[in-house]
Amino acid sequence: MIGDLLTATLAEEIAAAPIRVFVPTTPATAVAARAARLLGNDRLALSEGFTALAGPQRDWATDVFTLLRRGLLGVAVAPVQLDAAGRTNLSGIGAPGRPKVALIGPRGLTENNDTPCPLWYLLAQHSPRTLVERVDMVCGAAPSRTAGPRVLLSPAGCFELVEGAWRARWLAPGGRDLIDAAPGFAIEIPEGTPERAVPSAAALDALAAVDPGGTRLAEFGEG
Amino acid sequence: MPALREILADAVPNGALVACGGGELQRKPMAAIRELVGLGVGGLRVATLLGSADVEALLGSGAVVEVHSAGVALEGLAPRWREARQTGTPAVVEWSEGTFTAALQAATLGLDSMPWPAGLGTDLPAVNPWLKEAQDPHTGRPVLAVLALVPDVALIHVNEVDEEGNAYVDGDLVVDGLLARAARRVVVTYERVVEADPARVAISRIWIDDLIEAPGGARPTACAPDYAHDSEGLREL
16 A cells, blocks of 8 residues: 555654654654654654643744754655745645635745755655646745755655755656656656565554554545 | 623724734634624734634634734635635735744844744745845845734633633643733633642743633634534534
8 A cells, every 4th residue: 555655664764864853744644753763763752733742842832943953853744736846835826925726824834845854745646736847836945955855755656856856766656657647847767766565564563553543544545 | 800802802902913822723712702803893913823713713704904824724724714815805924834933033022023044945025025035244144034023912722820820731832932922912811720830831920911711712623632623613613
């Protein structure tokens, strides 16, 4: 199942990242973070929203931005649009300030897109509506050279932003067709790019341990 | 002790900038908003980091001319917020979570503006007059200068207060501590009174002007862990 493959990959990524806090944004990202603690990042703190680290954490509203600037906070987001240069949009479709279709708003995309922290984009679909050449409204600026790893996980596979362009790390089964169907979002597929269909056994075990009911799968239309 | 309506009638003149505490579907000051709507004040400017039922109820009242937020949603998209943004009426000023927080921080320090490390290279300065690209006078590096946002009144709902008037929040404080320090007047509604527990104080009484008991005062949003949000109530807004 693609939900397991992507959630397990996110869990392994979080486990290997030098972050102290992860901010879950969906059930699958929360499951991935809890699994990451079993996979080696056992001191990782989880925050839901603006507080809720273990014990009183009353300065979170300002601490979150300090953690972002210091590279210590991880988050996986699902923007409405993500573009070929890594810009993000959660505000709306149409011209900035005059959207044809207004959505939620910029939220924290402005603060988390260009930081020394690792950042994951976790998308349930590899859709040409989401993955575009240029976002309609730039909420999150293109990551600069000092940005941490920017990794896209989609049903097409796993991709990293390298020097301002997306490059495949591995492809899911059928990934090439999905990439071809979103031509505005250019992805380089180096020769010898591997295909991955199933998560590692260790990551799958960790998912099963923290989420035996499979709540992670609903956002992928599975389970 | 004056009633909530009397306090709001005194605290919220026509044209006031009203900031709402809580965030998303948590601890929105709905009891205060319902009273405010009933007062018939107009020309209100409303600000909240992450809005939901608060923004939708105020937009529905027709009393609002301007909304400031980094995002508004209910369980799904928020219809009046979307309509305002798509039609331009009333005016919507889009913020990010960080720039909104910076605008409040500037207010707490009495600064005209303060620099913020994110937002350059985005479209936010083009749509939000509170944000301007500037140069750091020491290094010459570009920064985003965020104009202070000084609420005339902050409406905050909390779980508990003690007899000294300190406020306790059992769930997410969001940016209410900052809001209480930034606003000219702070009106706090609460679920119940408890014994003082200094280690748990979320907002000190030194920042609070008015305290009013309002059990269920966040409904139809949640006041964790006391009650969850009410989906049906959200639909009836």
